[in-house]
Structure formats: C-alpha cells, structure tokens
Amino acid sequence: MLSQETIDIIKSTVPVLEEHGTQITTVFYEELFKAHPELLNIFNHANQARGKQQTALANAVYAAAVHIDKLEAILPTVVQISHKHVSLGVKPEHYPVVGEYLLKAIKMVLGDAATPQILKAWEEAYGVIADAFIGVEANMYEENEKKEGGWAFFKDFVVEKKVQESNVITSFYLKPADSERVPDFEPGQYISVRVSIPGEKYMMIRQYSLSKTPSSDTFRISVKKEDDNDPDGKVSVYLHEQVKEGDKLEVSAPAGVFTLEKNADKPITFIAGGVGITPIMSMLETLAAEDSKREVVFLQAARTPEFAAFTKQIQSIQERMPNLTYQTYYEDKRIDETILKDMVNTDSDVYVCGPAGFMEFVISTLYHAGISKEQVHFEFFGPAADLEKAQ
Template identity: 60%
Template structure:
C-alpha cells in the first residue's frame, strides 16, 4: 500500500507529466538502450522510430498518476498489457531496469523541479505497480506452462504450410518442431513470432492474431505484407519473401484478452477492416463449428477484391449455418463503406459485437455502434499497439 503522502505527491505531478511526458519517455528509452542494448531484442524498433512507444508510455505513466488513489481503475489495461508482456518473454528482472531509467529520465528532463521528494514518491509508486505486473505475469506464465502441451517463453515451430490468401495477406501454418501438439486457445488470442533476420543485429518480435479456430496440432497466422518503405514492413516482407515451408521460427504461447465469449448464445456480430479480419476468422470459425445455430452477422471492409482474404471460406461457413449474414464493402467502389444504416440493418442491438481493424476504422465503427443503441458492455475491441514501457507491439 502506498502512503497518503506518496499518493498526494504522485497526483500532483500529473499536470507536469501531461506536458513533458513524451520528452521524459524519449529520454528514458534513449538512455536505457544505451546502457542495455540487449533489450532491443524485446522492443519493437519500428515503434521506437515512429515515436509510438514513447507516446504510449507517456500516456500510461500519466494514467498511473491520475489513478494512483485507485489503481484498480486501470486493472483491465494492466491485464491487457501483462498478456503482451508474457507473449514477449518479459521477465521480473526487467522491471528494476525500467524503473531505474524512468526515474533518471524524470530527473534529467525536469531538472531542479524533480525534487528528492518527488523522485522518492515515484520510486515507491513504481515499485508497487511493478509488483502488480510481476505477480500477474508470473501467474500467466505458470498457467501457460502447466496446461496440456503448454510452455513458457519461446519454442521452435516449423512452417508446415504457406498459403497466399490475397494479394497482400499470406497464411503461415505452424507446427511444433518437437512433434507435439499445441495447447488449446481462445478465439481471438495471438502469438508472438520471434525472428533473427540476416544482417540485423537484434531479434525481431511481432504479434499476430491466430486466424483459425483452435486446432490440436497447429497454429495459423495470416500476415499482411507492408510496403517496403514502411518501418513496420521489415518483418512482414521477410516472412512473405524469405521464410519458406520447412523453416523454423520461435513462437510464444497464445495470449490476449480480446476473445470470443463462447458461453453466450445471443446474436453476435463481427465487424472488421483490412487485416483486422484475422482474429475475426478465429472467432467466426469457432461459432460456425461449435454453435452454428447462433445468429451471426459478419461485416468486412477492404480496399478491393484483390486484397480481400478468406472470402470463400466465410461464404462456405455461412451457407452451412442456420442464421448467418455476411457482407463485404470495397472502398475503391462507390458507397463502399460500412454506414450506420448498414449496421442497423445487419446487427441485432441486443447481442454482442466484436470490432477489429485500423484505428480510424475502429473509432468510426465504435462511434456508430453506440449511435444505434449498443452499450460499451456489448462492444468488444482492442487497439493493437504499444501501451507501456515493456510492451513492444
């Protein structure tokens, strides 16, 4: 428990963090990587170059300051971040390093304004928050390792098949190199693929949604090939152009909280944009194969037919289901966008809806779903991106 004095001091720094947070986190990462370059094997370097990681950490530190009286208010975000940490192999030993360089960055940026009292209060607060993360993550590691066919950290997998799904999306079927089966997973979860790319000094970690319903012997991820000049494109281009069937990659155990609630039988809708269709495929196939009588709507937005993955697969499932609707809109065509009217026509507002896609798409869809009468409790989504110091997506 934090003392009243510590909570008061930390709360008082919130306005300063709102103003200087990005500068503090930029200095933090720079100094930490200079002292511990090995951590670049964990962090997403593309997000570092784009400044996304720095902004995300600044927002997280600010949220901690604002909610220091009631840290339970940010517990859902903590659990989401902890899932990402576990999928990346973040360990308890990393937290003191982050704490040390975060406090040093606050001192460096704020100068004399960062009094001993403020630094000591933040050191105490960070220790409490870090302990929460470590405890949650240790529980996740234990659960992952003790489940049937489970493991902790990373394990070698073989590329069993490589299948082109559209002009820019390719699926990779992954099987354990030791010949064992894989653990069962919840529809919507993801794995981390860790790669050593020739000519690059550090390892690359990328998280990909599992794009099919849980199967006993394999995982499937479906990767969008980014543009060659996109900082995020290095790994996807390597996977598309260099990784072949029979090659080996390292894979983490499934993780994530954005998952289908299979206990419900109420109407369910899936709304996706672009490569955001990947977790939806896992969820949709789970409904189609386990509860095909459940009312389902599937709305997908893509640029055009050439980049639309899984269309035939979805149509085959829909044809075999009792009460399923499916519609795709292409933005290259006139009126090729998902509108409020279409949502009203396709979605039962008494059911559940899952949303995934680019951030602007998700923000628009969530706003429109609220406008047609759906509550936040009915709308399920997850913004994929960096959220905290050791989160690297």
C-alpha cells in the same frame, strides 16, 4: 500500500505528466537503450521509430498517476499489457532496470522541479505497480507451462505450409518442431513470432492473431505483407519473401484478452477491416465447429475484392450456418453510419478489429447508436496503451 503523502505527491504531478509525459518517455527509451541495447531484442523497433511506444508509455504513466489512489481501476489495463509482456518474454529482472531509467528520465526532463520528494514518491509508486505486473505475469507464465503442450517464453515451430489468402495476406501453418501438440487457446488470441533477419543487428518480434479455430496439431497466423519501405514491414516482408515451408520460427504461447464471449444465446456482430479479419476468423470458425445457433452478422471491409481475405471460406461456413449474415464492403461502398445502424443488432456482442482510423470510426458510431461499452470488444494493432484512444 502507498501512504497518503505518496499518493498526494503523485497526484500533484498529473498536470506535469500531461504536458511533458511523451518527452519523459522519449528520453527514457533513449537512455535505456544506450545502457541496455540488448533490450532492443524485445522492443518493437518500428513503434520506437514512429514514437508510438513513447506515447503509449506516457499514456500508461499518466493513467497510473490519475488512478494512484485506486489502482484497481487500471487492473484491466495491467492484465492486457501483461498479456503483451508475456508474449514478448518480459521477465521480472527487467522491471528494476525500467524503473531506474524512468526516474532518471523524469529528473533529466523536469530538472529542479523533480524534487527528491517527487522522485521518492514515484520510486515507491513504480515499485507497487511493477510488483502488480510481475505477479500477474508470473501466473500467466505458470499457466502457459501447465497446459498440455504448453511452454513459457519461446519455442521452435516449423512452417508446415504457406497459403495465399489475398493479394497481400498469406497464412502460415505452424507445427511444433518437437512434434508435441499445440496448447488450447481462446479464439481471438495471438502469438509472437521472433526472427533473426540477415543484416539486422537485433532480433525482431511481431504479434500475430491466430486465425483459425484451436486444434491439437497446428497454429495458423495470417500475415499482411507491408510496404518494403515501411519500418513496420521488415518482419512481414521477411516472412512473405524469405521464410519457406520447412523453415523454423520461434513462437510464444497464445495470449490476449480479445476473446469470444461464451454466451450461448446473445447475437454476435463481427466487423473486420483489412487484416483485422484474422482474430475474427478464429472466432467464426469456432462457432461453426460448435454448430452454434447464435445469430451472427459479419461485416468485412477491404480495399478491393483482391485484398479481401477468406471470402470463400466464410461463404462456405455460411452454407453450414444459416444464421450467419455476411456482407463485404469495398472502397466504392464503405461501411458507414447507415450500414452500421441497419446491420448491427443493438442487443449483440460486437467484435471490431482493423486499422486504427477504421476502428475509431466504427466504435464511436456504435457508442453513438446506443450500444454500450460492455457490448463492444476490440483489438487494436499496436502498443497496448494505445487502446485508450479508441475508448
């Protein structure tokens, strides 16, 4: 527990963090990677280059300061970020290093304004928050290892087959190299894939949603090939162009909190933009396998029919699920406020996944239409703390 004096000091730094937070986190990452370049094997280089990770961390530090007197308010965010950390292989020994360089960055940016009292208060607060993350993540690693076929950190998988789903999306069916079964997971969760790309100094990790219903033999991820010149496209281009059937990939255990609510009677609305369809396919296939009688509306947005993945599979599922309404929307007729008002049952659980701008429009429109935050579930592709922007 933090003393009232520490809480008051942390609270007093909120305006400073609001103004200088991103500058502090930018300096933090620069100094951290100078001293510990090996950590570049964990962090997403593209998010670093674009400043997304710096902004996400600044948002997280600011939220911690705002809620320092009631840290239970940020527990859902702690759990969500912990899922990301476990998927990346973050370990307890990483936390003291991060704390050291975060305090160093605060001092470097704020100068004399970062008094010994402020630095001491933030050291104490960081210790409490770090302990919370370490505890949550330790439990997750333990649970992953306990599952049948489970493991912690990374494990070798073989690419059993590759299937092209659209002009830009290819599915990879992944089988454990040791021939063990794959563990159960919740529909909507993701795995991390870690690769060593020829010519690149550090390993790269990307997280991909599992795109089919859980089974004992394989995972399926469905990867969009990004532009060759996009910093975030290196891994996807490597997977599409260089990884072949029979090759090995390092894979983490399933993680994530964007999962299908187990409510037998409540209607469901799925709204997917582009490659955001991947976790929703896992959810839909699971409902079909369970012969669910729930009313389901599925709205899929894509640039053109050639860019729309899984349309034939969804139509096939629709034949077996008469309670499924499926609509596709392209550039010439995009999902708009009228469509959402007409198609979304206001009593339904709504699952949204896709590009940031698409999600922000859909979610804000749903809220404006009177659908509660408790009904809307979403997955945002990017650093976990970026989720705050869509809420």
